[in-house]
Amino acid sequence: MRFLDTLDGYSSDNPVVQGYEWLTDPQNWQGPSGIPVRTVEHLGYTGLTLLIALAIAVPIGLYVGHTGRGRVVVIALAGILRALPTLGLLTLFVLLAGLGLMPPIWALVLLAVPPILGGTYAGISSVSPDAVDAARSMGMTEAQILFRVEVPNGLAVILGGFRAGVLQVVATVAVVAYIDLGGLGRFLIDGLAVSDYGRVFGGAVVIAVLAITIDAVLAGLQRLAISPGLRDSRQQPGDWQTGSEPVTAGVQGGNP
């Protein structure tokens, strides 16, 4: 390994070995800058961002999906927001609004809104118009149609967008450490600053494991939330090959 040979504290200059030693050092698992506290910070930023993003994206997505109004605007806006560089937004918000918790959170909200909004809109508009017409002809009000027909039927896609948004935020919160906030990214940024590659590698592994765990939990919840009736009736013969799995992060193109 052609790493800088700062051996201090480690038994090898191999970053994998150093990372393992860093991860198994009990000292890194306690105190205000230990892995558990950093993980809680990471999840805290993620949760706060998602709450705000959901409050913005879901109502708009439901409205646009149900009425079909403003479809073009939403799609164009989501495309532009997706192309915006994460790091650029974060630094811009900090320079405009100063350090502290909220400026980076707002930048993260901007990143989380497109996948959630896109997923909600796509989910609602993917529901068969026949089902909607049937509901209307039975005398359901528009609100009933939305919440009893369109939302349950489009839930797979809606949650797929939500999953992509969550992953996006979890990944980007790691970058937030660069602007003096906590979270697991601290291990990477601080480790790099002092050439402590054990900390860098160990921290990166913790972030990766956290992201994979969260995604797995969300995938499980997604499976539970979707009506079992839908799962069976939608499964037409030959349908398996076009991907019976609901829209995942990859398909949505949310970037990590």
Place this chain on the structure above:
Amino acid sequence: MAWLTANFGYVLQLAGLHLYQSVVPLALSFIIAIPLAQLARVNRTFKGFILSAGSILYTIPSLALFVILPAILGTRILDIANIIVALTIYAVALLVRSTVDALNSIDDGIRQAAVAVGYKPLFRFLTVDLPLSLPVLFAGLRVISVSNISLVSVGALIGISSFGTLFTDGLQRDFITEIVVGIAGTLLLALLMDILLVLLQRLLTPWLRSAPATAGAVTV
């Protein structure tokens, strides 16, 4: 604006680096994903493996992957190869899935017709299956292109130059113009690449251009 004109050469150089780091993974993923997708199509075990491996790798945050890769590849942490390999992994993970769907969506009658007129398997794949799946492939490439261009800037955090350098530098110097130029440059690159990909697709799939016209003519 004065800053931009004074540093235009520097910005252009960063644009070049940025483009290089986002386009190379795009091209590599195209070359890697197609054979993998075809393998996945014929072998279901491999399909399960490659799709789940892909979605797990895709889940790893970029910053983490950028610094894990040097430990695995034996590259230096400042090596541009780390960014390229990381973005290629994301791109392949995304592209294999959509390519499998694209290849599966081809009408089996077309394949059988090609075999009947004497196409050998490889030749048939290259001249029938592949061209017919190009629209889906290009849709995937366009998504990847945008996300790559946005992700490359994260590399600046570990010291790899791109438009991202303007962000880290601008933050340190408290200089907003630099950041705005970086964001605008990134958006411009994403837009240019998207236009290029659309043009390339139109060039490669000429049969699609006439299709909507005839469909319209029929309904009228």
